[in-house]
Amino acid sequence: MIIRAQKTELQRAIRTVMSAIPGKTTMDILTCILIDATVDQIKFTATDTELGIETVVSGEIDERGLICIDAKLFSDIVSKLPSSEVTITTDSNLQIRITCENTELRIVGKDGTEFASLPSIDRENPVVMSQFALREMIEQTIFSIAVNDANKLMTGALLETNENEIRMVCLDGHRIAIRRMKLDEVVPTFKVIIPGKTLSDLQKIMSGEEEDKVHIYFTKNEVLFDLEGTIVVSRLIEGTYFRIDQMLSNDFDTKITVRKADLAASVSRAMLFTSESEKRPLVVSIADRDMNLKINSPARGSMSDDIQITKDGKDLMIGFNPKFVADALNVIRDDEITIYFLNSKSPCFIRDEQQSYVYLILPVNFVA
Amino acid sequence: MIIRAQKTELQRAIRTVMSAIPGKTTMDILTCILIDATVDQIKFTATDTELGIETVVSGEIDERGLICIDAKLFSDIVSKLPSSEVTITTDSNLQIRITCENTELRIVGKDGTEFASLPSIDRENPVVMSQFALREMIEQTIFSIAVNDANKLMTGALLETNENEIRMVCLDGHRIAIRRMKLDEVVPTFKVIIPGKTLSDLQKIMSGEEEDKVHIYFTKNEVLFDLEGTIVVSRLIEGTYFRIDQMLSNDFDTKITVRKADLAASVSRAMLFTSESEKRPLVVSIADRDMNLKINSPARGSMSDDIQITKDGKDLMIGFNPKFVADALNVIRDDEITIYFLNSKSPCFIRDEQQSYVYLILPVNFVA
Numbered sequence: 001m002i003i004r005a006q007k008t009e010l011q012r013a014i015r016t017v018m019s020a021i022p023g024k025t026t027m028d029i030l031t032c033i034l035i036d037a038t039v040d041q042i043k044f045t046a047t048d049t050e051l052g053i054e055t056v057v058s059g060e061i062d063e064r065g066l067i068c069i070d071a072k073l074f075s076d077i078v079s080k081l082p083s084s085e086v087t088i089t090t091d092s093n094l095q096i097r098i099t100c101e102n103t104e105l106r107i108v109g110k111d112g113t114e115f116a117s118l119p120s121i122d123r124e125n126p127v128v129m130s131q132f133a134l135r136e137m138i139e140q141t142i143f144s145i146a147v148n149d150a151n152k153l154m155t156g157a158l159l160e161t162n163e164n165e166i167r168m169v170c171l172d173g174h175r176i177a178i179r180r181m182k183l184d185e186v187v188p189t190f191k192v193i194i195p196g197k198t199l200s201d202l203q204k205i206m207s208g209e210e211e212d213k214v215h216i217y218f219t220k221n222e223v224l225f226d227l228e229g230t231i232v233v234s235r236l237i238e239g240t241y242f243r244i245d246q247m248l249s250n251d252f253d254t255k256i257t258v259r260k261a262d263l264a265a266s267v268s269r270a271m272l273f274t275s276e277s278e279k280r281p282l283v284v285s286i287a288d289r290d291m292n293l294k295i296n297s298p299a300r301g302s303m304s305d306d307i308q309i310t311k312d313g314k315d316l317m318i319g320f321n322p323k324f325v326a327d328a329l330n331v332i333r334d335d336e337i338t339i340y341f342l343n344s345k346s347p348c349f350i351r352d353e354q355q356s357y358v359y360l361i362l363p364v365n366f367v368a
Numbered sequence: 369m370i371i372r373a374q375k376t377e378l379q380r381a382i383r384t385v386m387s388a389i390p391g392k393t394t395m396d397i398l399t400c401i402l403i404d405a406t407v408d409q410i411k412f413t414a415t416d417t418e419l420g421i422e423t424v425v426s427g428e429i430d431e432r433g434l435i436c437i438d439a440k441l442f443s444d445i446v447s448k449l450p451s452s453e454v455t456i457t458t459d460s461n462l463q464i465r466i467t468c469e470n471t472e473l474r475i476v477g478k479d480g481t482e483f484a485s486l487p488s489i490d491r492e493n494p495v496v497m498s499q500f501a502l503r504e505m506i507e508q509t510i511f512s513i514a515v516n517d518a519n520k521l522m523t524g525a526l527l528e529t530n531e532n533e534i535r536m537v538c539l540d541g542h543r544i545a546i547r548r549m550k551l552d553e554v555v556p557t558f559k560v561i562i563p564g565k566t567l568s569d570l571q572k573i574m575s576g577e578e579e580d581k582v583h584i585y586f587t588k589n590e591v592l593f594d595l596e597g598t599i600v601v602s603r604l605i606e607g608t609y610f611r612i613d614q615m616l617s618n619d620f621d622t623k624i625t626v627r628k629a630d631l632a633a634s635v636s637r638a639m640l641f642t643s644e645s646e647k648r649p650l651v652v653s654i655a656d657r658d659m660n661l662k663i664n665s666p667a668r669g670s671m672s673d674d675i676q677i678t679k680d681g682k683d684l685m686i687g688f689n690p691k692f693v694a695d696a697l698n699v700i701r702d703d704e705i706t707i708y709f710l711n712s713k714s715p716c717f718i719r720d721e722q723q724s725y726v727y728l729i730l731p732v733n734f735v736a
């Protein structure tokens with residue numbers, strides 16, 4: 001195999017597929033990038049068996065072939081090359097020669113035919129949306145998935161369509177994050193659970209541009225995201241997702257509107273007085289024009305903040321894990337937010353009027 | 369005690385003294401910052417017993433007093449406050465109240481009188497230089513000190529004056545780094561060994577401005593750096609430093625001039641093929657107009673680079689630890705550098721004509 005490509009293009013392609021390389025594995029071949037130049041295009045592929053990423057590399061094929069190359073070493077080498085055209089040559093002994101201007105590096109590759117190819121997926125009936133929108137959707141929900149996989153379903157995000165609407169849902173047993181968006185057209189109805197890791201990898205490699213599109217295709221067990229030049233294929237999580245809609249409610253006895261920046265600053269101070277080893281509740285007291293936030297740690301100290309609000313309905317005292325409030329505020333773009341409460345035992349809802357986002361947070365007990 | 373200061377000024381002062389807080393210690397009081405408002409100025413002090421840093425804080429004293437406050441917690445709290453005036457109030461029970469706009473935080477302090485004060489040092493016959501120059505001097509030598517303290521002397525830097533000249537020397541048994549500078553006037557002669565940690569802390573808190581001065585004062589066992597508002601006091605390392613000058617030589621049989629960027633790029637690639645666990649020499653072959661650099665790791669692969677040079681004297685083949693070459697190139701500001709060699713068993717010298725910098729690097733054995 002002999003191929004040529006610019007250093008910057010190689011770097012882009014390596015960075016793109018790199019997130020599919022597993023951190024730890026006993027299978028050596030999975031730590032490699034497959035360079036496939038057997039047909040008319042150069043393609044880089046990496047996979048961790050759950051998730052595969054493939055990207056087309058702009059460059060020239062002088063001699064067809066394929067090779068597997070250690071991803072970390074390849075990435076390090078390319079990053080140290082001059083900004084110029086790079087030639088990669090392999091021989092039948094899996095020796096790889098990388099040349100660029102006056103430097104020549106030799107490393108040993110692995111047999112490209114040993115690399116498991118990505119599953120082929122029928123490309124029919126795509127859901128089309130902007131990469132920007134899908135990125136937002138992931139960013140604004142993924143923080144609510146469960147970190148440990150005691151319940152496998154909670155480690156994924158529900159993605160479902162209905163007519164011309166798509167929504168993503170993440171939950172971890174203490175909170176739910178929901179993000180809804182309109183699509184340009186009516187799409188087929190589906191409801192799948194995508195692994196959290198797939199979505200966070202996707203988030204990293206999608207562009208932030210409104211005009212760049214992603215085409216999403218589904219089979220029973222897999223999902224394929226086509227980013228124009230790069231595809232991400234992932235297994236789905238099997239099972240029936242939680243019935244979200246019966247956990248949601250539009251009833252409230254207290255409704256407050258507050259400047260997001262004020263609340264976020266106070267909550268982030270409160271987090272100084274709670275930790276994994278010493279969990280302390282943030283106690284929120286809502287009165288007519290202001291809200292008091294208190295937290296008290298015997299070991300570290302205490303905080304008491306007053307924040308201006310506008311309020312409809314009853315006064316209320318309720319406790320929260322401040323991290324859950326901080327996480328939601330962190331991804332909301334609005335300057336003013338509205339929070340709905342029923343009572344001190346029921347979840348609160350942070351949501352906008354159109355319910356394009358809904359963050360449900362369960363309260364915690366506290367001693368007044 | 370009641371004091372008031374702007375958040376940004378508190379942050380500056382905390383950041384300044386913070387590097388004297390030891391990472392690990394069994395003495396609780398050392399993890400604290402002393403706030404001293406017993407006289408007319410607010411001062412923050414931190415010390416790890418080897419090194420002490422004290423800085424004057426712009427602010428108002430409404431009631432005199434002193435308190436010790438956990439440095440990490442204080443730093444975290446201040447960073448989360450609104451950008452506004454902060455009031456710090458203490459009572460006789462060592463309770464500390466920090467208020468700023470509508471937030472109030474309470475933490476518990478420690479008795480300020482338990483804090484060991486910095487040694488007082490006679491301020492006579494200072495060496496005066498710009499903070500910028502001292503920072504350069506440290507940066508351009510400190511990488512050559514020994515990391516482990518098998519030989520205590522090697523963990524410090526020699527600082528010595530002679531007439532109107534000052535020089536800093538660091539060495540670790542494999543290399544020597546020397547940086548000389550002219551002073552504005554003739555100063556008293558001294559020769560001291562300053563702990564590496566003191567110098568790297570100093571480097572962090574000095575300004576990068578030519579016009580900001582540092583006054584340096586010496587006693588037998590201590591050195592004081594006065595940065596106008598902030599002082600750093602450190603113990604010196606006892607002992608007689610190595611006799612450097614007899615290790616230096618101006619003889620050479622081969623002299624080359626090379627573009628620093630070319631050599632640095634090649635050496636940084638070479639470092640991909642050597643590691644702590646598998647040390648490999650960089651083999652340099654010098655011919656008339658070019659220099660070849662080769663490195664070969666059985667486990668990872670090999671590199672061969674050709675670089676244009678101009679050469680005086682004999683051809684030469686010599687081996688180096690590429691990291692030592694990379695470290696020196698990394699701090700040299702010149703675009704072109706000159707390297708002097710005697711033979712493959714003798715050290716090479718990277719130096720400019722005025723010898724304002726000299727980097728001596730010992731060669732390593734290699735198999736041609």
